[in-house]
Amino acid sequence: MTGSFGDQVTLLARRSVVRTARQPANVVFPLVFPLLLLAVNSSGLHSATRLPGFPTDSYLAFALAVPFMQGALFATMNAGTDLARDIQTGFLNRLALTPMRGVALLAGQLGGVMTMSLAQTAVWIGAGLIFGVRIASGVPGVLVLFVFSLLVALGFGALGAFLALRTGSGEAVQGMFPVFFVFLFISSMAMPRALIEIDWFRTAATLNPVSYLIECFRSLIITGWNAQALALGFGIALVIAAVAVALASVSLRSRLTRS
Amino acid sequence: MREFKKGPRAVDGIDLEVHPGEIYGFLGPNGAGKSTTVHMLTTLLPPTAGTATVAGFDIVREGPQVRAAIGAALQEAALDPLLTGREHLRLQTTLQGLPRSERAARGNLLLERVGLSQAADRKVRGYSGGMKRRLDLALALVHSPRILFLDEPTTGLDPQSRSALWEEVRRLAKDDGVTVFLTTQYLEEADVLADRVGIIDHGRIVAEGTPGKLKAEVGRPTVEVVPADPDDRERAQAIIGRFGEPCAAAQGVAVRLATGEADLAEIVRALDAEGLRVENLQLHQPSLDDVFLTKTGRSLEGAGDEDDVAEPALEPA
Secondary structure, eight states: OOOOHHHHHHHHHHHHHHHHHTOHHHHHHHHHHHHHHHHHHHHHTGGGGGSTTOSOSOHHHHHTHHHHHHHHHHHHHHHHHHHHHHHHHTHHHHHHTSSOOHHHHHHHHHHHHHHHHHHHHHHHHHHHHHTTOOOTTHHHHHHHHHHHHHHHHHHHHHHHHHHHHHHOOHHHHHHTHHHHHHHHHTSTTSSOGGGOOSHHHHHHHHHOHHHHHHHHHHIIIIISOOHHHHHHHHHHHHHHHHHHHHHHHHHHHHHSOOO | OEEOSSSSEEEOSOOOOOOTTOEEEEEOOTTSSHHHHHHHHTTSSOOSSOOOEETTEETTTOHHHHHHHEEEEOSSOOOOTTSBHHHHHHHHHHHTTOOHHHHHHHHHHHHHHTTOTTTTTSBGGGSOHHHHHHHHHHHHTTTOOSEEEEESTTTTOOHHHHHHHHHHHHHHHHHHOOEEEEEESOHHHHHHHOSEEEEEETTEEEEEEOHHHHHHHHOOOEEEEEESSGGGHHHHHHHHGGGEEEEOOSSSEEEEESSOGGGHHHHHHHHHHTTOOEEEEEEEOOOHHHHHHHHHSSOSTTHHHHHTOOOOOOOOO
16 A cells, blocks of 8 residues: 655655755755855956956856855755754654655655755846846756756755765764865866966866866856856766765665665 | 674564564663664564564565554654644655545544644644654554554653553553554553563563563562661561561561461551551562562663663664
8 A cells, every 4th residue: 555656755855845944044044155155256256357268257147156056065965964864863764664665765855955956046046137147048048057956956965865874964964064165165166267377276176076067057157058068067967966866875775774 | 683793682582472452561671672672573673683573474574564564653752843743644644655535534533542633733843752752653553553563652751641651552452452562661661551571681581471470470568667666676577577587678677478468457456466666567569670670680770771781773783
């Protein structure tokens, strides 16, 4: 008498969204912090747009890609800490005693993270439009921005879920936050890679996959349709999502040690 | 049997049988292996050796069938503080595979049965300990299990909540024919609730039987007399010595009654006839703690603390 897989995933995704929505700090800070950083950077670094070769005359448009990545990092933390809490409180054991399929738990959790990501994406794009950013790729580009955001949220959410399932500790998941932030800061977040003058930084940013995710978002906002940026961004996001989901699935199997 | 990588053998060759419809009390101090046993029997933790069947199904080879037959409320009420009671039941009825048309009705019925209808739409983080335990029980009953595992269900509850939960457990066994496997560290709980009791210590069962039989095995009741005048201790001992053999007493003098508590009235009459003034007179029935003391040489209360042994974290070996 197992309930349908769709029912299970829908309800678990709903639970994930409801839990996030009922923790104001988990909703407000992931929205406010990236917007504040965007405001500070776009006013403080505006003069960078005068550098020869800078791809746009609006630093706000250039930097608008960053909140998408910061949102993904917050998604990692939320997915991870929620799942870790389920492990610590024994809620996962309760779920393990039902005929629920393990993959439904993961799909539900990630579905919730992706739903929150949709809302965040709407906020970033809305904020950009309000402050004068023109999305170069037009309405189809906005749709692609949503799709790409979902894919990135899936990958990073799965990474958070993997960390939670592996360690069983919310503190361990939160402890990884600064590490992820380092990846964000040593990317092309603040400057196009070609314009980074310090060699080691440029090399690090070139090796850093986060750079290509940001550049994919950015290309849709300031360039239009850049096949190379889109291919690299979607390719890397797909690989991250595939690896992270696989790792999380394996960890979930070993965490649900039911016979 | 269950061994962990780090730590002692948590469950060491226990052998027990629980009959359909009975309440089986699994009594032991902290760290004795109670929760590990429950985790194994509910398929959440594979044993490292040995076999067990629950509802006729092997816990290792037939996990899904075992889980379909059982309900479990584990040691910590595993609830999501951010969800309401009704949302918990909606989730559980869905995951347990109840038909869509029956989910709401089943949830409402269980909320009513555990007395949470009024609080059903409040978030669980605002529930008291007793309310959480009752919701935990309702969730375990969603799919009408034949066997119910309750792992220390009343730990931390106030006496009123404890009594209410006992009443519900009794009703489940008596009216619904549910077999209940109940772990507890409370002597009174095992004594008043369980049809049979298994006492576990250091991963081994040290005694098993009905509470009455176990207590009868360790001896007859004792009577302790504390004379008003301490100089009368020898006289008091001589008087009550007619009714049984002397034994250790906490304050006064005591005898183990030769013919049971029926002699109590005679003892009072004899003390009165000799003109001995008594400050205190107590009849001590053997308790399950006496059983534990006899079998292990330690008192159950505080035994886990003395050993300073916690049950190992339930990680696979």
